Amino acid sequence: MTTRIGVIGLGAIAVEHLGAYQKNPLADLVAVCDVDVERAKARAEQFAVPKVTGDVAELLSDPDVDAVSVCVPNTLHAPIAEAALRAGKDVLVEKPMTVTVAEAERLVRAVEETGKALQVGYVRRFAPNALVAKRFLDAGEFGDVYAARATLLRAAGNPGGWFGDVELSGGGPLIDLGVHIIDLCWYLMGMPKAVSASGATFSPLGARDNIQNLSRYRAQSAARPNTVEDYATAQIRFENGAVLNVDTSFSLHGRNEIGVRIHGDKGGAEIEPELLMVTERHDTLLHVQPQIDSLGFDFKVGFANQIDHFLRICRGEIPADATAEQGLEMARILTAIYESAERGAEVAITR
Ligand SMILES: NC(=O)c1ccc[n+]([C@@H]2O[C@H](COP(=O)([O-])OP(=O)(O)OC[C@H]3O[C@@H](n4cnc5c(N)ncnc54)[C@H](O)[C@@H]3O)[C@@H](O)[C@H]2O)c1
Structure with a gap:
């Protein structure tokens, strides 16, 4: 069984996430989302992703999505990552996880309350x-x-x-x-x-x-x-x-x-x-x-390893890290x- 992935925010770093998921046999890219819908459509075409939306809530309510990468600007990490956890998705959130301590504490609570995994994008x-x-x-x-x-x-x-x-x-x-x-x-x-x-x-x-x-x-x-x-x-x-x-x-x-x-x-x-x-x-x-x-x-190998690590956490094969x-x-x-x-x-x- 593969983990069905959605990627939110489709700028520069998302290309690395999409590329690494595409190459990993444990993942299936199923949905992408960006407020810039034209960019979202272009990325969907580039990486052969079937579902495209400009609305984060729509992607998060999709039962076909098991886990998400959050690749939006920093101050949007906390609300989107928390919404994703509460929607039952495992989350790989880009660094920094949050910009405030209060937001970080909310995410720790959300992980505890949902039992879902959150990994921070510490690719190095x-x-x-x-x-x-x-x-x-x-x-x-x-x-x-x-x-x-x-x-x-x-x-x-x-x-x-x-x-x-x-x-x-x-x-x-x-x-x-x-x-x-x-x-x-x-x-x-x-x-x-x-x-x-x-x-x-x-x-x-x-x-x-x-x-x-x-x-x-x-x-x-x-x-x-x-x-x-x-x-x-x-x-x-x-x-x-x-x-x-x-x-x-x-x-x-x-x-x-x-x-x-x-x-x-x-x-x-x-x-x-x-x-x-x-x-x-x-x-x-x-x-x-x-x-x-x-x-x-080695950015490419580091990225591939990071994505593979996240997918194995989603599968329950290894304990959460980062x-x-x-x-x-x-x-x-x-x-x-x-x-x-x-x-x-x-x-x-x-x-
Ligand atoms: N791991 C790394 O080495 C690395 C490198 C660069 C950036 N990053 C991190 O990745 C994240 C994104 O950076 P980037 O360089 O890709 O930025 P970017 O500006 O290239 O892309 C951000 C994307 O998010 C979209 N977006 C903004 N608000 C949104 C929303 N509410 N819903 C959906 N999409 C939205 C934008 O339209 C844009 O396409 C940041 O957190 C950054 O710190 C990590």
Whole structure:
């Protein structure tokens, strides 16, 4: 038996969801939905999906749909994901799960009350470089991880459209890019409870739409005024004493950079830009580089793995991962960073 899939929101990232479902023998694409009905029709044709609608409620009331991917702008994640759970669908919701803690708590309750699964679209967890690092971590190779550093800097990478409008995005690079790398570090740190955050945000450069001869990721929605931060930096403290430092930007006078690193008392790992493990043996420092197809983030393989993981959760074959509770912890962290940036002081994370 296949899982019958509906995809809601049919912009750039939905193409990756649709493509991965189409290739997976455990899924059948049965319905797509977008408020832009012409786009919905085009996607339906592109991926041979039989049902097309511009109305989310119509898709969710369809008994032929077992599970949905939610690929709409960030502030719409919570209401659509909750409606889907309450309509009896399993849900794969793009990151960030929600933009507020209250919404995240509602989703946790909805999962408990409906017994349906919710997976957050933390695709980087499913790429081979992260899977290998996790396997070594779980075997104790790094010991206790007490520090991590997550960096994702774009010099001119504001995607525009709804991404730049805080009313629809909930924030800028921190909530869009930071969420991926914070999650990856946090996941590889063993998901400790966050106790406080200290952050700062800056917006001197704006969306940099003037920059020419440089391609960038673009939202497929109409242009809107840019009201999000250019750059965010933060330190997150955890109950076990560990710290995570984050640096992320849409616009910055600097070079593009990605780095995801964890440091433990027995060893450490760089997951980005290339998987590299470091340790010490016989009074000698070692760099260990696994021989795998892609040492960096393999988006296509990560996406296929993420979708396959979700489908196996829908089938009850494996326990839920990237759960609503984990999305809630992320909402606590991100909102604490923004609050700290506004107040100019460290903010305690209470629960
Ligand atoms: N996992 C990743 O690497 C990754 C990458 C990019 C974006 N994303 C996430 O995916 C989501 C979508 O981003 P995108 O880049 O595809 O944006 P996009 O602007 O390209 O697409 C969003 C689509 O949602 C549609 N939409 C808006 N309101 C809707 C509604 N009420 N009902 C149905 N459809 C609606 C729009 O018409 C548009 O087609 C965001 O949450 C974003 O953070 C994830």
